Amino acid sequence: VQLQASGGGLVQAGGSLRLSCSASGSTFSDYAMGWFRQAPGKEREYVACISRSGGATDYADSGKGRFVISRDNTKNTVYLQKNGLTPEDTAIYYCATGEMFRLGPDKDKPLEYDYWGQGTQVTVSS
Numbered sequence: 001v002q003l004q005a006s007g008g009g010l011v012q013a014g015g016s017l018r019l020s021c022s023a024s025g026s027t028f029s030d031y032a033m034g035w036f037r038q039a040p041g042k043e044r045e046y047v048a049c050i051s052r053s054g055g056a057t058d059y060a061d062s063g064k065g066r067f068v069i070s071r072d073n074t075k076n077t078v079y080l081q082k083n084g085l086t087p088e089d090t091a092i093y094y095c096a097t098g099e100m101f102r103l104g105p106d107k108d109k110p111l112e113y114d115y116w117g118q119g120t121q122v123t124v125s126s
Contacts, residue, residue: 021095
């Protein structure tokens with residue numbers, strides 16, 4: 001599976017961005033998908049994930065009420081809508097998936113994911 005993230009950029013605090021991650025190489029609807037982020041000097045952090053059908057989602061506490069993950073299996077794309085951005089959201093955002101990945105108890109652990117996109121930079125100015 002090849003993943004390509006896009007949609008990052010520079011935005012002012014309080015603004016919004018929508019990240020996209022397009023997939024190729026396998027049947028997209030066979031894979032649950034996740035988003036992570038990594039700020040400078042920090043470990044990679046779980047953001048959200050979505051089931052294969054899109055019927056189930058999960059969010060880290062940092063994004064609840066502000067971020068929305070969705071997917072369009074006809075376009076082989078997963079999205080992360082980010083609202084109410086703060087400077088603490090500044091990071092490189094990565095999409096990821098795994099051959100055996102499901103929305104289980106380890107969904108927030110990077111080791112659950114086999115495939116990673118290249119990341120897209122999000123910078124939030126105060």
